[in-house]
Amino acid sequence: MGRIGVIKKKQRVALAPARRRMLRERMAGVPFPNLLGMKMVKLVPGEARISMSGVSKLHQYQKIVHGGAISSLADTAATFAALASVPDGFDVITIEFKLNFLAPFAKGKAIATGRIVHLGRRTCVSEVSIRKPGSGETIAVGLFTMLCFQAAPSR
Amino acid sequence: MGRIGVIKKKQRVALAPARRRMLRERMAGVPFPNLLGMKMVKLVPGEARISMSGVSKLHQYQKIVHGGAISSLADTAATFAALASVPDGFDVITIEFKLNFLAPFAKGKAIATGRIVHLGRRTCVSEVSIRKPGSGETIAVGLFTMLCFQAAPSR
Amino acid sequence: MGRIGVIKKKQRVALAPARRRMLRERMAGVPFPNLLGMKMVKLVPGEARISMSGVSKLHQYQKIVHGGAISSLADTAATFAALASVPDGFDVITIEFKLNFLAPFAKGKAIATGRIVHLGRRTCVSEVSIRKPGSGETIAVGLFTMLCFQAAPSR
Amino acid sequence: MGRIGVIKKKQRVALAPARRRMLRERMAGVPFPNLLGMKMVKLVPGEARISMSGVSKLHQYQKIVHGGAISSLADTAATFAALASVPDGFDVITIEFKLNFLAPFAKGKAIATGRIVHLGRRTCVSEVSIRKPGSGETIAVGLFTMLCFQAAPSR
Numbered sequence: 001m002g003r004i005g006v007i008k009k010k011q012r013v014a015l016a017p018a019r020r021r022m023l024r025e026r027m028a029g030v031p032f033p034n035l036l037g038m039k040m041v042k043l044v045p046g047e048a049r050i051s052m053s054g055v056s057k058l059h060q061y062q063k064i065v066h067g068g069a070i071s072s073l074a075d076t077a078a079t080f081a082a083l084a085s086v087p088d089g090f091d092v093i094t095i096e097f098k099l100n101f102l103a104p105f106a107k108g109k110a111i112a113t114g115r116i117v118h119l120g121r122r123t124c125v126s127e128v129s130i131r132k133p134g135s136g137e138t139i140a141v142g143l144f145t146m147l148c149f150q151a152a153p154s155r
Numbered sequence: 156m157g158r159i160g161v162i163k164k165k166q167r168v169a170l171a172p173a174r175r176r177m178l179r180e181r182m183a184g185v186p187f188p189n190l191l192g193m194k195m196v197k198l199v200p201g202e203a204r205i206s207m208s209g210v211s212k213l214h215q216y217q218k219i220v221h222g223g224a225i226s227s228l229a230d231t232a233a234t235f236a237a238l239a240s241v242p243d244g245f246d247v248i249t250i251e252f253k254l255n256f257l258a259p260f261a262k263g264k265a266i267a268t269g270r271i272v273h274l275g276r277r278t279c280v281s282e283v284s285i286r287k288p289g290s291g292e293t294i295a296v297g298l299f300t301m302l303c304f305q306a307a308p309s310r
Numbered sequence: 311m312g313r314i315g316v317i318k319k320k321q322r323v324a325l326a327p328a329r330r331r332m333l334r335e336r337m338a339g340v341p342f343p344n345l346l347g348m349k350m351v352k353l354v355p356g357e358a359r360i361s362m363s364g365v366s367k368l369h370q371y372q373k374i375v376h377g378g379a380i381s382s383l384a385d386t387a388a389t390f391a392a393l394a395s396v397p398d399g400f401d402v403i404t405i406e407f408k409l410n411f412l413a414p415f416a417k418g419k420a421i422a423t424g425r426i427v428h429l430g431r432r433t434c435v436s437e438v439s440i441r442k443p444g445s446g447e448t449i450a451v452g453l454f455t456m457l458c459f460q461a462a463p464s465r
Numbered sequence: 466m467g468r469i470g471v472i473k474k475k476q477r478v479a480l481a482p483a484r485r486r487m488l489r490e491r492m493a494g495v496p497f498p499n500l501l502g503m504k505m506v507k508l509v510p511g512e513a514r515i516s517m518s519g520v521s522k523l524h525q526y527q528k529i530v531h532g533g534a535i536s537s538l539a540d541t542a543a544t545f546a547a548l549a550s551v552p553d554g555f556d557v558i559t560i561e562f563k564l565n566f567l568a569p570f571a572k573g574k575a576i577a578t579g580r581i582v583h584l585g586r587r588t589c590v591s592e593v594s595i596r597k598p599g600s601g602e603t604i605a606v607g608l609f610t611m612l613c614f615q616a617a618p619s620r
Contacts, residue, residue, distance in 0.1 A: 032221035066187035072223020098253035342531035376497035378537020
């Protein structure tokens with residue numbers, strides 16, 4: 001997981017254009033979010049917004065999107081909100097989360113918004129809500145804990 | 156979500172062969188678990204065991220299986236453990252869960268075991284652990300709350 | 311736990327003065343919140359605000375308020391937010407919750423705000439945040455799931 | 466919170482008598498667990514068992530023990546299981562937990578058992594179950610995440 005490091009207050013800077021570009025490219029190149037059809041909609045320090053469509057390949061037997069697909073969307077939003085908030089050279093990994101499912105999601109689009117509620121020296125906490133864009137109906141809400149660590153230098 | 160019903164004590168019977176067959180067929184026919192390559196390994200009252208392989212299409216950018224794919228496996232194990240425990244004519248839906256990730260899962264096989272720790276009149280609680288079969292290393296542990304309800308009669 | 315009942319849409323009415331008075335009296339008369347020094351600050355449909363002071367009898371060995379005391383405050387805020395939202399004649403009980411601790415709380419006052427994010431037919435979901443009034447620093451955030459049921463008629 | 470440190474594999478030793486004595490004394494001297502009447506029943510590496518009685522001062526208005534008191538018991542068991550597992554000189558703090566309430570607890574005794582399911586370099590995960598000693602009925606189950614850190618030297 002790379003070397004251990006702690007985030008100092010003064011390192012909590014704005015999201016540099018190079019880092020934002022790197023994160024957008026990372027999102028576009030990751031197999032699993034791609035398999036599920038996720039797209040990044042917004043990325044600013046402290047917040048990431050990711051969309052996913054309720055296509056039939058994501059369904060469970062009740063013909064609604066599987067809770068695991070919704071969890072995947074939520075985890076991705078939480079993770080990128082954190083990646084957009086830690087200093088350059090730091091990486092994050094979800095160590096645990098909790099999600100409440102509030103309404104079924106069968107078709108159309110879902111937008112997950114991940115927001116940082118705490119950025120400590122070693123951990124980061126994101127809250128996530130997933131909504132249908134038109135009605136504003138909430139599909140799920142969750143809380144994610146992430147560990148922050150110094151990324152291994154790329155070779 | 157079908158009519159509301161409560162589970163009576165005397166209804167907590169063994170898993171009838173017809174229901175077990177129905178559940179195995181349901182598992183085999185559901186799009187999302189199939190997309191992720193899940194396979195049912197065991198199904199008895201109070202317990203379900205599901206396997207998934209750490210193939211690259213399930214990876215996130217650190218080249219380990221995405222937390223959302225692991226969550227999907229866990230949710231499926233929790234759900235089928237519950238479906239194998241409620242009386243015939245009842246269905247379940249996950250209303251919330253929490254998962255802790257303990258070790259990265261990159262390749263090989265993962266086995267999720269869902270076990271019912273509580274079957275009430277309206278809710279069911281499953282604990283899930285996901286392990287690598289050889290080493291016995293634990294990848295994740297979680298707790299799932301499900302709502303039990305009378306399934307709509309098939310037409 | 312009383313008879314089972316479901317909440318109909320039209321029952322989601324405003325908090326009647328008599329019910330608000332009943333809930334405030336209930337809060338004042340409950341042993342455990344009293345033991346911890348909790349006080350109701352606000353009660354409107356969908357929201358409850360409860361205060362608690364960081365006195366030394368609530369401390370753990372690091373001389374900060376014990377996580378259990380903070381959890382008690384959070385659970386009370388979540389519960390009263392729900393009680394202020396369900397129809398008259400309905401009661402609620404927490405079936406599970408998750409709480410993240412973000413900053414230590416040693417002394418002074420903490421205010422917990424419980425807000426209903428979902429009121430279904432049988433369940434209710436509250437989010438809770440606990441803050442220090444002056445600085446606005448967040449002590450903890452959480453998500454609570456409650457079961458709603460028809461209260462037994464008082465005898 | 467003291468200096469940051471990581472736990473090395475070779476440091477995961479047995480619970481030395483001096484540390485066990487220190488932890489038992491710490492438990493006995495902490496205000497909040499004392500206020501709730503908690504008593505340490507067992508303490509071995511990887512496991513702690515704590516008892517609490519269902520006395521009326523711990524009740525909520527339904528005349529059962531308040532969920533916050535049950536959470537306090539669970540958190541204490543999780544914490545001491547971790548303290549009995551980290552190397553000497555290390556301390557822990559709960560950063561988040563989730564608890565499911567399975568059966569009401571009104572009177573008699575409850576025993577909480579905290580068990581370590583993961584001890585990493587910086588985090589520790591405990592699972593907790595709370596049972597009534599005679600019947601074996603489970604009152605609650607939970608999962609706790611703790612941060613491990615090098616304790617400040619005592620002065």
